[in-house]
Amino acid sequence: MKVRVETTPQPTASYDVVIRAGVLAELADRVRSVAAAERYAVIAPGDVAALYGAGVIRDLRAVGLAAELLTFEPGEAQKTRAVWAELTDRLAALEFGRDSCIIACGGGVTGDLAGFVAATYMRGVPVVQVPTTLLAMIDASVGGKTGVDTSAGKNLVGAFHQPRLVLADPLLLKTLPDAELRAGLAEAVKHGVMLDRAYFDWIGERADELLARDAAALENLVAGSVAFKAAVVAADPFETGRRAVLNFGHTIGHALERQSGYALTHGIAVAMGMVVEVAAGQLLGVTEPGTLEQLVSVLRRCDLPDRPHVTSLDQVVAATRLDKKARNAAPRCALPREIGAAASDSAGRWTHDTPENVLAAALEATSAGARNV
Amino acid sequence: MKVRVETTPQPTASYDVVIRAGVLAELADRVRSVAAAERYAVIAPGDVAALYGAGVIRDLRAVGLAAELLTFEPGEAQKTRAVWAELTDRLAALEFGRDSCIIACGGGVTGDLAGFVAATYMRGVPVVQVPTTLLAMIDASVGGKTGVDTSAGKNLVGAFHQPRLVLADPLLLKTLPDAELRAGLAEAVKHGVMLDRAYFDWIGERADELLARDAAALENLVAGSVAFKAAVVAADPFETGRRAVLNFGHTIGHALERQSGYALTHGIAVAMGMVVEVAAGQLLGVTEPGTLEQLVSVLRRCDLPDRPHVTSLDQVVAATRLDKKARNAAPRCALPREIGAAASDSAGRWTHDTPENVLAAALEATSAGARNV
Numbered sequence: 223m224k225v226r227v228e229t230t231p232q233p234t235a236s237y238d239v240v241i242r243a244g245v246l247a248e249l250a251d252r253v254r255s256v257a258a259a260e261r262y263a264v265i266a267p268g269d270v271a272a273l274y275g276a277g278v279i280r281d282l283r284a285v286g287l288a289a290e291l292l293t294f295e296p297g298e299a300q301k302t303r304a305v306w307a308e309l310t311d312r313l314a315a316l317e318f319g320r321d322s323c324i325i326a327c328g329g330g331v332t333g334d335l336a337g338f339v340a341a342t343y344m345r346g347v348p349v350v351q352v353p354t355t356l357l358a359m360i361d362a363s364v365g366g367k368t369g370v371d372t373s374a375g376k377n378l379v380g381a382f383h384q385p386r387l388v389l390a391d392p393l394l395l396k397t398l399p400d401a402e403l404r405a406g407l408a409e410a411v412k413h414g415v416m417l418d419r420a421y422f423d424w425i426g427e428r429a430d431e432l433l434a435r436d437a438a439a440l441e442n443l444v445a446g447s448v449a450f451k452a453a454v455v456a457a458d459p460f461e462t463g464r465r466a467v468l469n470f471g472h473t474i475g476h477a478l479e480r481q482s483g484y485a486l487t488h489g490i491a492v493a494m495g496m497v498v499e500v501a502a503g504q505l506l507g508v509t510e511p512g513t514l515e516q517l518v519s520v521l522r523r524c525d526l527p528d529r530p531h532v533t534s535l536d537q538v539v540a541a542t543r544l545d546k547k548a549r550n551a552a553p554r555c556a557l558p559r560e561i562g563a564a565a566s567d568s569a570g571r572w573t574h575d576t577p578e579n580v581l582a583a584a585l586e587a588t589s590a591g592a593r594n595v
Numbered sequence: 596m597k598v599r600v601e602t603t604p605q606p607t608a609s610y611d612v613v614i615r616a617g618v619l620a621e622l623a624d625r626v627r628s629v630a631a632a633e634r635y636a637v638i639a640p641g642d643v644a645a646l647y648g649a650g651v652i653r654d655l656r657a658v659g660l661a662a663e664l665l666t667f668e669p670g671e672a673q674k675t676r677a678v679w680a681e682l683t684d685r686l687a688a689l690e691f692g693r694d695s696c697i698i699a700c701g702g703g704v705t706g707d708l709a710g711f712v713a714a715t716y717m718r719g720v721p722v723v724q725v726p727t728t729l730l731a732m733i734d735a736s737v738g739g740k741t742g743v744d745t746s747a748g749k750n751l752v753g754a755f756h757q758p759r760l761v762l763a764d765p766l767l768l769k770t771l772p773d774a775e776l777r778a779g780l781a782e783a784v785k786h787g788v789m790l791d792r793a794y795f796d797w798i799g800e801r802a803d804e805l806l807a808r809d810a811a812a813l814e815n816l817v818a819g820s821v822a823f824k825a826a827v828v829a830a831d832p833f834e835t836g837r838r839a840v841l842n843f844g845h846t847i848g849h850a851l852e853r854q855s856g857y858a859l860t861h862g863i864a865v866a867m868g869m870v871v872e873v874a875a876g877q878l879l880g881v882t883e884p885g886t887l888e889q890l891v892s893v894l895r896r897c898d899l900p901d902r903p904h905v906t907s908l909d910q911v912v913a914a915t916r917l918d919k920k921a922r923n924a925a926p927r928c929a930l931p932r933e934i935g936a937a938a939s940d941s942a943g944r945w946t947h948d949t950p951e952n953v954l955a956a957a958l959e960a961t962s963a964g965a966r967n968v
Contacts, residue, residue, distance in 0.1 A: 303680050307745075307752075314747030342715075345742055345753040369718055372680075374687030379680075380718040381754055 337368030341383035356406025405489020419562025471496035632696035710741030714756035729779025778862020792935025844869035
């Protein structure tokens with residue numbers, strides 16, 4: 223399967239996301255045609271490099287491409303300006319020039335970090351993304367976001383840098399830890415809730431196959447989510463309008479992540495965030511009654527949390543104030559009107575004022591496991 | 596005067612360069628209309644901030660805009676990832692959000708450094724450039740290049756980030772050190788040599804007025820160079836073809852700069868580089884005989900060096916090998932065919948193989964002050 227990502231307003235930067243079991247074997251031929259370069263730098267965390275690094279380098283060299291493997295320590299803690307600087311210094315020490323290409327091979331951290339290296343090395347060199355986690359395949363493949371974290375916030379510095387090509391090979395997910403598989407499912411559920419009822423239902427029906435890593439089911443899941451996200455991003459390249467629907471679950475999700483000291487993974491936190499935000503949406507009258515029950519049912523089938531695990535309601539509510547999207551005091555959440563459709567307000571905006579007392583009530587109701595709000 | 600910079604392939608990023616004595620006083624009104632933001636951060640080196648910082652902040656606040664002044668130590672040595680990181684940390688500490696705008700107020704270092712801050716803070720915020728040196732007005736106003744230096748090279752990391760607006764006020768040049776004024780003139784001479792004979796002649800005729808900082812003459816100079824550069828950049832946004840003509844003087848200029856330990860300013864080094872490269876062009880038969888004499892005559896009228904100051908020919912030649920543009924062993928130079936016209940080779944390329952022995956002969960002939968090569 224293949225999804226064409228149209229990158230308005232710069233259509234020349236449009237690219238393909240190719241999704242197919244076994245497609246990693248085509249990497250060398252494909253980069254040669256869409257990202258011809260003098261030299262290739264494959265950037266991967268140590269664990270991914272141990273699994274796939276040697277094979278990728280061998281394949282590239284086998285077709286005559288000059289390729290080097292650059293590794294870094296795995297983990298979200300490596301997504302820093304220091305590691306970014308070190309990788310660019312290593313490229314310079316290896317005398318990579320402007321006619322180089324970066325191949326980012328790993329999960330979301332790698333895509334963001336190696337993508338930011340590509341965005342900034344000699345003012346930008348092409349990048350090919352080879353996501354190795356489900357979350358990276360469905361979320362990071364589209365949008366061109368790159369960046370690193372600072373102590374002041376996640377992705378505080380970064381750039382938009384569209385890849386030349388994304389190769390998503392569901393066979394790579396065989397080695398993915400369970401928690402990371404579920405994190406990707408949470409993001410797919412988000413797309414279903416906000417964009418397509420049939421897709422939402424399909425995830426519920428095929429949850430067992432997806433959790434068993436059936437390649438055909440995962441291929442359909444990735445292709446569906448990538449296509450939804452590509453359509454939303456193409457219609458709103460500057461994140462000024464409808465693209466905000468993709469933030470569903472993230473206002474509370476980010477707050478829960480931060481409040482846990484990042485012990486919660488992003489996807490798990492987003493699942494919890496969706497539950498709380500839908501509860502808040504129902505309290506506000508924005509979201510149809512009964513939506514929370516349907517969401518919880520599919521989350522359970524996907525082995526995802528059906529309630530927030532919070533220790534301090536006050537801290538979570540306070541953390542939402544630091545959210546980038548909260549321009550003033552009241553947090554704004556992207557909310558569904560019902561399963562499969564995002565809600566806009568009377569002014570046509572895709573986020574909704576969510577007073578802290580409503581969030582607190584939603585948190586309290588859902589953290590206790592109550593379904594009726 | 597106003598030059599519209601068309602930024603293909605992303606026409607929505609097109610912007611104006613406004614060139615007029617006294618235009619700085621219009622900054623607040625103009626940024627309000629072309630770069631509306633919640634908050635403005637004026638980034639300037641300490642020396643520029645001392646001259647203009649308080650006035651700019653006062654003007655912005657007078658029309659109701661929220662503005663803060665962020666300063667850094669002056670000097671090329673500050674154009675680093677460390678200072679970039681510090682500036683972004685200060686923006687974060689001051690809680691600047693995505694709806695902020697950077698106003699870069701200073702010379703080339705400031706434009707590059709503050710531009711890179713703008714390019715990367717929260718994945719990019721708008722930037723308005725207020726160049727305060729002649730070189731920055733005529734060279735950095737067009738092209739959207741931002742970046743910082745590393746030990747491995749100048750501008751080794753950076754990004755393309757088009758400004759929303761450039762305000763070039765020749766009155767600011769009253770306080771510019773002589774050496775920096777001449778550095779800007781060198782860049783303007785480069786445009787004349789490669790692009791327009793009448794402009795070249797005009798610089799020679801008006802050199803005295805330009806050196807005396809006559810505002811009307813400087814306005815014409817800046818407007819001319821900006822218009823030439825904008826036309827070249829618009830026709831070749833990705834620097835794959837004709838834009839290379841702007842590198843005239845830079846292959847040798849960069850090598851001389853590096854070999855001097857950056858004791859030579861960029862503009863002075865480029866003047867010397869033009870002399871050597873034209874001599875090489877004549878030796879190669881690419882450049883018409885007599886071109887060197889005309890170049891030297893105008894450089895002298897502009898109080899610019901008419902020969903390279905070199906201590907080691909071998910080191911200069913070796914340094915050209917490290918040039919980004921030298922893809923293989925032989926350096927490639929952008930050369931004029933005659934004054935006012937760049938030379939392309941039979942394959943339509945705008946740079947020319949310049950063997951090291953030819954460069955060495957050109958260096959030797961010109962450093963001795965010989966005019967006939």
